[in-house]
Amino acid sequence: MIAIDVGNTRIKWGVYDGSSWSQRGNLLTAEVTRIGEVAAAWPEGDRVIACNVAGEPVRDQIDRRLSARFSAISWLRSDVESCGVRNGYDLPERLGADRWAALIGARGHTDRACLVVCAGTATTADWLDADGNFRGGVILPGMDLMLASLARDTAQLPLAEGEFRLAPRNTGDAIVSGCLHAQVGAIERMFAAVASEPSAKCLLTGGASPRIARHLSIPFQLMENLILDGLVRFGMSR
Structure with missing residues (x-):
């Protein structure tokens, strides 16, 4: 599985082999057009899951440049509940996807x-x-x-x-x-x-x-x- 965290300053990514991270890296969000070069080293056909707080144009660039090697990218959106975390935001869908992902990650490390x-x-x-x-x-x-x-x-x-x-x-x-x-x-x-x-x-x-x-x-x-x-x-x- 490939995870991509698209932030305002950097795009962080990692390749997860089922037990640990086999690859990790990052590039500047301003250099999003290079994502295809970076992805050339990723296992082709792996599932890609991502979150984005850098805006739709950046997301569109990633979708377009990865589409040749990956059938689809699953973009995380904040929900009412997931992976043992319940979202108490007034409007759960308005919570930033990066914050939601971090909360899910935290719950995996500690109860x-x-x-x-x-x-x-x-x-x-x-x-x-x-x-x-x-x-x-x-x-x-x-x-x-x-x-x-x-x-x-x-x-x-x-x-x-x-x-x-x-x-x-x-x-x-x-x-x-x-x-x-x-x-x-x-x-x-x-x-x-x-x-x-x-x-x-x-x-x-x-x-x-x-x-x-x-x-x-x-x-x-x-x-x-x-x-x-x-x-x-x-x-x-x-």
Whole structure:
């Protein structure tokens, strides 16, 4: 089975052989036209399951460029219930497919209450209780988006390349430290909802997750790609 996670910045993919990932990789979403070159190394005829938050034109490009080697791509859409996860969103179908896939992936790793955090272009922190109920979650700009917005929308603040400091004494460190405080603070405030549950922890995935993880004071586990895990788990249930 081949899983494809189409994000705003990157397209992540993996080839699952039934027990483990035999291949994994990524390319920039802006380079979606190269997906056919990448797919040349995938086993022909394998089932493809994907999720997309980058818009219909990107999806159409993938459909078109993979159609010669794969009969159809199954595109995950958020549902009321799947794989032991029940969707508590007011309008379940409006939950982002990537968040839904990550919740399904998380449920495959633990049956305890957890906070599912995807730290990419945006950072999402979603509450999954021990019974498999998605109780709700938050969305905030990701680390790089925060840094870029300060550089773009202020007259005198640069695109910072500073370091995290408890008491920053230069502008670069002040910006990086402030953005990291915002990420960590949002995650830890959301984790408070599950902190009292037995063996509760934060499952943390996404490109910015290692950078965030070193500053967390809550129990957490870094996950290589919960979204791909969720796509495969969903595909195996069908």
